[in-house]
Amino acid sequence: MRLIIQRSLVFMALLILLTGVAYPLAITGMAQVLFPHQANGSIMEDQGHQIGAYHLGQAFAGPAYFWSRPSLTGDTPYDGLNSDASNLGPLEPGLIEEVQARIHALRGLEGQNPERPLPVDLVTASASGLDPHISRAAALYQAERVAMARNMPLETIHDLIETHAQGRWLGLFGERTVHVVSLNRALDHRYMGGVTGVSTP
Amino acid sequence: MTMIALAQLLIFTGLLLLLAWPLGLYMARVFSGERVLLTPLLKPVEQAAYRLMGIDPDQPQGWKSWSASLLVMSLVAIGFLFLLQMLQGWLPANPENLPPPAVHSAINVAVSFITNTNWQNYSGEVTYSYLTQMMGLGVLNFLSAALGIVVLIALIRAITAHGTGHLGNFWVDLVRCHLYVLLPLATLLALVLISQGVVQTFSPYTKVDTVIAHAPADLQTGHLETLPTQQTIPLGPAASQIAIKQLGTNGGGFFGTNSAHPLENPTALTNLLQTLAILLIPAALTFTFGRMSRNPGQGWLFLGVMLTFWFTAVAIVTATEQMGSPRLEVLGVDQIASSEQPGGNMEGKEARLGIGQSSLWAVSATVTSNGSVNSMHASYLPISTAVIMSGMQIGGPVFGAVGGGLQNLLLFTLLAVFLASLMVGRTPSFMGKPFGMAEIRLATLGILLPGAAVLLGITSSLLMPGLTDHMTNGGPRGFSELLYAYSSAGFTNGSAFAGLNADTPWFNLSLAMVMLIGRFAPMLAALAIAGYLAQKSATVDERNSVRTTTPLFALLLILTFIVIGGLGFLPAQIAGPILEAVLLAHPEAF
Numbered sequence: 001m002r003l004i005i006q007r008s009l010v011f012m013a014l015l016i017l018l019t020g021v022a023y024p025l026a027i028t029g030m031a032q033v034l035f036p037h038q039a040n041g042s043i044m045e046d047q048g049h050q051i052g053a054y055h056l057g058q059a060f061a062g063p064a065y066f067w068s069r070p071s072l073t074g075d076t077p078y079d080g081l082n083s084d085a086s087n088l089g090p091l092e093p094g095l096i097e098e099v100q101a102r103i104h105a106l107r108g109l110e111g112q113n114p115e116r117p118l119p120v121d122l123v124t125a126s127a128s129g130l131d132p133h134i135s136r137a138a139a140l141y142q143a144e145r146v147a148m149a150r151n152m153p154l155e156t157i158h159d160l161i162e163t164h165a166q167g168r169w170l171g172l173f174g175e176r177t178v179h180v181v182s183l184n185r186a187l188d189h190r191y192m193g194g195v196t197g198v199s200t201p
Numbered sequence: 202m203t204m205i206a207l208a209q210l211l212i213f214t215g216l217l218l219l220l221a222w223p224l225g226l227y228m229a230r231v232f233s234g235e236r237v238l239l240t241p242l243l244k245p246v247e248q249a250a251y252r253l254m255g256i257d258p259d260q261p262q263g264w265k266s267w268s269a270s271l272l273v274m275s276l277v278a279i280g281f282l283f284l285l286q287m288l289q290g291w292l293p294a295n296p297e298n299l300p301p302p303a304v305h306s307a308i309n310v311a312v313s314f315i316t317n318t319n320w321q322n323y324s325g326e327v328t329y330s331y332l333t334q335m336m337g338l339g340v341l342n343f344l345s346a347a348l349g350i351v352v353l354i355a356l357i358r359a360i361t362a363h364g365t366g367h368l369g370n371f372w373v374d375l376v377r378c379h380l381y382v383l384l385p386l387a388t389l390l391a392l393v394l395i396s397q398g399v400v401q402t403f404s405p406y407t408k409v410d411t412v413i414a415h416a417p418a419d420l421q422t423g424h425l426e427t428l429p430t431q432q433t434i435p436l437g438p439a440a441s442q443i444a445i446k447q448l449g450t451n452g453g454g455f456f457g458t459n460s461a462h463p464l465e466n467p468t469a470l471t472n473l474l475q476t477l478a479i480l481l482i483p484a485a486l487t488f489t490f491g492r493m494s495r496n497p498g499q500g501w502l503f504l505g506v507m508l509t510f511w512f513t514a515v516a517i518v519t520a521t522e523q524m525g526s527p528r529l530e531v532l533g534v535d536q537i538a539s540s541e542q543p544g545g546n547m548e549g550k551e552a553r554l555g556i557g558q559s560s561l562w563a564v565s566a567t568v569t570s571n572g573s574v575n576s577m578h579a580s581y582l583p584i585s586t587a588v589i590m591s592g593m594q595i596g597g598p599v600f601g602a603v604g605g606g607l608q609n610l611l612l613f614t615l616l617a618v619f620l621a622s623l624m625v626g627r628t629p630s631f632m633g634k635p636f637g638m639a640e641i642r643l644a645t646l647g648i649l650l651p652g653a654a655v656l657l658g659i660t661s662s663l664l665m666p667g668l669t670d671h672m673t674n675g676g677p678r679g680f681s682e683l684l685y686a687y688s689s690a691g692f693t694n695g696s697a698f699a700g701l702n703a704d705t706p707w708f709n710l711s712l713a714m715v716m717l718i719g720r721f722a723p724m725l726a727a728l729a730i731a732g733y734l735a736q737k738s739a740t741v742d743e744r745n746s747v748r749t750t751t752p753l754f755a756l757l758l759i760l761t762f763i764v765i766g767g768l769g770f771l772p773a774q775i776a777g778p779i780l781e782a783v784l785l786a787h788p789e790a791f
Binding site for chain 1: 274276281326387400402403413415416436442525536543550553554673
């Protein structure tokens with residue numbers, strides 16, 4: 001038995017060195033050399049500003065921006081330190097009330113056609129609360145409103161949605177989505193270009 | 202179920218088989234001590250490890266010595282992880298200055314990670330230092346997986362042993378499992394994950410501006426004023442840990458929302474690879490079994506049984522979730538799948554993953570003991586939650602834990618053979634080896650003890666005053682939160698109906714106890730059975746015994762674990778998801 005205890009302790013020490021120190025250090029080293037951008041959070045920079053991390057969504061409001069999916073990350077939506085979901089079942093009255101409130105808020109926006117059925121992903125909270133995507137349906141649902149609020153032609157908005165839309169991987173895995181953060185940033189570019197008369201790079 | 206979801210599922214199954222087959226044969230060579238591609242590179246490391254531990258690699262052990270080694274090794278690991286958590290405030294690699302967790306929480310986590318459960322009552326990004334995640338949780342992700350695999354290997358050796366009583370050498374198997382199987386696979390997977398955007402760094406969390414911080418001045422109206430202009434990006438050595446969390450059926454996430462978190466599972470490709478990784482080793486071990494026992498047909502039968510149950514469950518959950526919630530339909534929400542949207546029940550699911558990839562993951566991670574999530578099971582529709590919970594409650598014979606799954610399927614096989622032999626009046630035997638009362642008693646104990654511990658845990662929790670204060674949902678789903686938590690612990694899964702606030706002394710300690718029983722009862726039963734079988738020779742002419750490679754036997758085997766799991770948990774399921782399904786379809790029912 002003493003021998004078993006001794007071997008367990010030695011093995012534990014070896015394992016800590018190998019899988020707890022050498023392995024993560026080696027992976028980190030390779031990551032920082034091969035994929036430094038991704039390994040450090042895929043931070044997006046634009047015109048000298050950091051404007052977010054590519055894979056994390058952000059909160060938007062008002063008629064002039066495409067809204068992200070509802071986020072339940074504590075008191076602040078899209079709080080990177082509070083990734084969370086509702087965890088409510090379909091029967092829970094709280095869930096129905098929240099969805100109703102979201103429908104009300106979206107339909108109440110100026111320029112929003114209140115008759116259009118709402119794409120489900122736009123009124124339900126994601127699993128992480130940090131979902132950077134919406135479905136194409138959810139983007140198209142908001143297109144007219146955004147065009148009106150920014151006084152931009154609807155075709156421009158549709159073009160931008162297409163630019164920031166993503167297909168399935170190999171046409172098969174995952175879903176077709178629109179990246180809300182980069183779409184809204186591109187909108188702001190166009191908008192500022194239009195107002196100042198200076199074209200954006 | 203949409204056409205694209207069906208195509209995804211079929212191609213996924215094909216990919217799984219393509220990867221599992223060579224890996225299974227490779228593992229058979231590794232554990233038989235044959236030369237493989239990595240031998241020249243790793244042999245010196247292997248030899249050095251044996252020297253340091255004072256092992257003669259050719260000296261086999263019997264089942265008692267094996268079990269003692271397994272238990273002592275597990276205890277040492279529990280003690281190490283407990284101490285590391287309690288001391289993290291004074292140790293390096295803690296850039297966010299996180300304090301130690303509560304003692305009951307630390308005990309729960311230590312037990313949780315050695316039992317391959319990886320139940321999490323915490324959010325990694327606000328609880329554990331990089332050091333604890335990497336040297337503690339990361340190391341036990343490897344160790345608990347390896348322990349599961351080597352016990353299965355011992356059981357396979359016992360089935361083919363010629364009356365020697367020998368199960369091989371525990372330490373040799375353990376060393377080889379880490380060096381030749383887990384580390385190379387984890388390294389490959391981690392690098393691909395990083396290339397897709399999973400973080401891997403020791404830098405502290407970083408703060409970035411948001412898009413609206415640089416919005417055009419005339420759009421900065423009232424709407425935007427309440428929104429944050431900065432966002433904190435959580436970082437850390439995540440990819441290295443996520444790779445082994447998936448490969449080793451561990452499932453404990455680096456971040457709180459596990460693989461739903463976009464920095465843990467950012468793209469469709471990472472999701473595909475992680476789902477494959479969840480099932481890969483459990484599927485591959487059926488080929489390892491076929492090769493090592495020189496009975497490939499038996500390995501195929503086991504794989505077929507697993508695939509049948511899994512595929513059916515995935516299909517039911519996908520179809521259910523795709524229908525969406527009738528309660529949202531009446532509000533004017535469009536839940537119909539089209540080329541523009543996934544539709545369906547999207548509460549608690551990510552847009553990039555949709556219904557098909559979330560349902561596939563939910564079933565794959567619960568029939569295995571993985572328990573990671575890429576969507577929130579607590580928001581699934583009732584029928585789906587019933588299927589997901591059954592995936593755990595059948596007791597882990599369908600892929601299950603790495604090693605533990607096939608081990609449990611072998612226990613069920615002994616039961617099924619016993620039943621069939623009684624029916625037709627033959628001597629119970631498996632692969633030529635007769636077995637009797639002793640083996641059946643052990644198999645029954647190994648199968649029934651985890652379920653009994655789960656039900657006892659639920660019953661005692663129901664007697665606690667103020668129980669509902671810990672729940673997010675009311676009614677039948679509140680009860681399901683409890684049913685899910687103990688099932689998850691007892692069948693060492695680790696996923697949760699995250700609505701239950703389980704970070705209390707009662708839940709932490711009772712769940713830890715249930716996890717210990719759920720992990721070690723079947724393991725020790727299997728080792729004891731291995732001890733008996735290894736002392737016997739294959740004396741029964743297989744023509745005179747129940748054949749275990751026929752479709753008929755496959756059916757009997759599936760029925761055996763469904764009936765045992767079903768009988769134990771049907772009453773509880775009726776009070777939870779089944780009642781809820783009735784209420785969802787007929788609100789006026791009561």
